Amino acid sequence: MFNRAERIKRYLRAEMYPSIFCVGCGIGNVLNNTLRAIDECRLDLDKVVFLSGIGCSSRLPGYIDADGLHTTHGRALTFATGVKLANSELTVIVFTGDGDCAGIGGNHFIHAARRNVDMTVIEINNYNYGMTGGQSSPTTPVSGLTTTTPYGCVEEPFDLAELAQGAGAPFVARWIPGYAYETIATIKKAILKKGFAFVEILIPCPTGYGKKNRIEEGKESWDWLKEMTILKGEYDRLSAEEKQRNRKIIIGELQNIEKKEFTQEWRKLVESLKGES
Numbered sequence: 001m002f003n004r005a006e007r008i009k010r011y012l013r014a015e016m017y018p019s020i021f022c023v024g025c026g027i028g029n030v031l032n033n034t035l036r037a038i039d040e041c042r043l044d045l046d047k048v049v050f051l052s053g054i055g056c057s058s059r060l061p062g063y064i065d066a067d068g069l070h071t072t073h074g075r076a077l078t079f080a081t082g083v084k085l086a087n088s089e090l091t092v093i094v095f096t097g098d099g100d101c102a103g104i105g106g107n108h109f110i111h112a113a114r115r116n117v118d119m120t121v122i123e124i125n126n127y128n129y130g131m132t133g134g135q136s137s138p139t140t141p142v143s144g145l146t147t148t149t150p151y152g153c154v155e156e157p158f159d160l161a162e163l164a165q166g167a168g169a170p171f172v173a174r175w176i177p178g179y180a181y182e183t184i185a186t187i188k189k190a191i192l193k194k195g196f197a198f199v200e201i202l203i204p205c206p207t208g209y210g211k212k213n214r215i216e217e218g219k220e221s222w223d224w225l226k227e228m229t230i231l232k233g234e235y236d237r238l239s240a241e242e243k244q245r246n247r248k249i250i251i252g253e254l255q256n257i258e259k260k261e262f263t264q265e266w267r268k269l270v271e272s273l274k275g276e277s
């Protein structure tokens with residue numbers, strides 16, 4: 001029998017290491033927590049497919065010893081929809097970045113959430129396009145410095161967890177590094193949820209966003225993320241006035257409701273039409 005650490009190691013493609021990730025990057029942490037959640041779900045990795053678009057975060061499927069599709073920029077959710085429709089027995093997990101998900105892939109994102117195909121989307125938000133040199137993304141904070149906003153970003157960012165809820169996703173959550181147990185438990189719930197489950201993880205990108213905004217060191221960047229977020233439980237206890245004034249990003253499980261899942265509805269429709277022909 002293997003212990004947990006040995007089992008997690010066996011999920012990885014050893015030949016792919018060392019990884020491409022910079023020192024202090026939060027993407028490896030997301031991989032670790034996802035594999036722990038998969039281990040806790042006791043999933044057969046032969047029945048799991050990992051998909052991604054393009055970006056540093058989208059490199060994750062390559063490190064997992066399972067079937068994966070490293071697709072085109074912004075299109076992972078469309079490929080994931082195809083995989084799930086072709087074989088509904090498969091567990092479908094998508095890794096995507098803020099740029100991949102909400103920039104070039106924004107339209108696919110809102111429609112995938114609305115359509116509610118059973119999949120888990122782990123969106124790794126580092127506030128910039130890390131892979132291509134630190135350009136601004138749809139989540140770059142106001143005043144944030146990037147290579148394309150050298151005097152500070154003047155656009156309001158998307159809150160992708162709110163966007164997912166507004167578009168109809170039945171399961172939505174958000175975490176930051178430092179909440180490992182909570183993140184693992186959330187990813188586990190997301191995987192077991194029958195429907196479109198969206199988990200946003202805010203992470204440090206010391207080479208891109210961190211360098212420009214002088215949040216380069218590991219502890220510094222974790223503190224920065226902690227400072228700008230508030231736990232859902234704490235937020236719920238604020239008065240209406242305090243809630244209005246709140247500018248912090250809410251973390252925790254934000255939505256968990258039941259909705260009809262697309263694949264099942266589609267199969268029912270196909271079965272009913274068979275009787276008519």
Ligand SMILES: Cc1ncc(C[n+]2csc(CCOP(=O)(O)OP(=O)(O)O)c2C)c(N)n1
Pocket residue numbers: 054055056057058073096097098099100101126128129130131132137
């Ligand atoms: C069609 C297309 N346009 C642009 C690019 C260049 N490109 C590659 S990755 C990327 C940004 C990725 O940003 P994000 O999803 O936030 O991932 P990160 O690298 O920050 O993890 C861009 C613009 C591309 N590969 N394909």
Ligand code: SF4
Pocket residue numbers: 020021022024025026027056057126130131204205206207208209
């Ligand atoms: S550029 Fe940023 S996101 Fe990409 S590997 Fe380096 S630290 Fe991570």
